[in-house]
Amino acid sequence: MRSLKVLLAAVLLVAVAMPVHAKVRSVGSGDRMNFDPSQIPADMKGAFEVMKVKCIQCHTQERTVIAIQTGIAPVTGQPFDKQATKAYGVKMLRKPKSNMNREEVKQVVNLMNYLLDEAAKP
């Protein structure tokens, strides 16, 4: 019985200890959720600013954070990988009154690709 408890504790410890290194970190929760700005490299800061303004006009950043962190688009359940980012960017751009231009979408797509790479790192 005791050994069982020890075993259980060991298993739990391993389970808890495993996922410590967050690849793509987010800050805040719910409406205020965003990517952790400290992980955005200097040359992507501009794109990050665009994303922070343009991609929260119709919904919160939570959708994008989850898509990147999980690899799955949260609404449609479709894969959210590097081949898909552009199509999502285009979809958002083509929405009525998206108030975005191509250049902005391009920057955000690049940023999402960078974040996906980061997220996939072992």
Add this chain to the structure above:
Amino acid sequence: MCKRFTRQLLSAIIIGGFICITVSKSDAIPAFSREHNTECATCHTIFPALNEYGNVFMKNGFVWTKQKKDDASTKPAAKNAVKGEGDQEKQRNKEVSSGTASPKEEEPLLGAPRKSEPLWLAGLPQTVPLSLSAALNASYNDDASYDKLDLSTRAISLLAGGVFRAKLAFYLKYNLYAEGEFDPAVSNTPLNASPPNANDLQEFYLVWRNTFDTPVNIKAGRLQPALSLWKKSDKVGISDFVTTSFRVGASTFSADAAEDAIEANAVLFDRLFVAAGVVDRNGQDSNEGYGHISLKIGGADFKGKEPDIDLDKESIYDYMYLVLGGYVYYGRNSDSLASNERNYFYRTGAEMDLVIKNARLKVAYAREHDNNADFAVPHDEQSTDALAAQAEYMFTPDLIAYARYELLNPGDGGSVQRYIPGIAFAPIQNTKVTFEYQHVADNTDSSNGDSNLYLLGIRVAF
């Protein structure tokens, strides 16, 4: 001054109105919103009008189309762990995704609960797929001999829709309550009317998706045949397009009424939609038939795949799409089982839907030929033509203005023209207020003339 303004405003609101015939043919389904945890704007402009993705969702039997399995873009990168400092509880809930794959196919995300396996095994959607749509309407008809102002039209409908294991989709609209002149379900199957409340069930159909792994979906039940590009409910305004709603003589056929039918439809080559069906009308010994074809140029394809646009080059074509459609319906009806006087008729139609950024133009033409629409002796053959053109402009995502011109040429002479401007406003995505004005110029008969109608409708769906 202020008082006068208030009075004018009040009277404007009061005379605003709505007429029965067309209210509340809602298909906006909050049940889908709940199941997929997304907003109405995913599929609608202002509900119940569909945007291009709503149209895809409907065509595909209420499943987000999966890209082809061998398409490299569909293979998710090694799924990334859910980590970080965000609100993980909320993230996990969001990951319960959209009901297409089995929970086995969808690898569980680290630490995230899967979609409920028991529910999946049972074929059940994750949420109870029910919702309600309710409309309050007022109309003012300056031509009516009495009861010019009618505030007493209201309707409540129960809506349900979803999919069992991505195989069998269902859709149901049941009219719970309707008051006023509102005609809940102008039925093409009038001989069904004898059992009590036969008209309450407006639509109830099942769709066997991708039958035997082919692109064909088979749809059966009480449904609106795929004829027009726009289902009856797929509209921003209040009144229906004359091209789908007109009827001839005593014939009860209109192209937008639900019927007892079996339909096979399919998206071919991503941009072509074809449908064909048979309709069973009670009391008839042979079935009726119809076919539809439509083609989409530009925009996302009928499977929801985005156009591959060049992000380095500005082009107006990227914000444009055009859908062309055509249909034919062949049928026959009579006014009673006992009668030998049958009406053989056919209806053909051609339509166009053009979207350029926030502007939209819909043009529709229909022609019906009846050999005995009044079920009379001797037969009175006639052809009826109808034309409608509507321009819409979306000022903001919650405000759309529209203007429509309609012309109806009944076979027995004269014409009816309608000029219909209107405005639809949705302060919240599930709540909308529509104001519509109709000027009708009718010279089919010397006793008819010009008339004006003011319609005001408030609708909520939840």
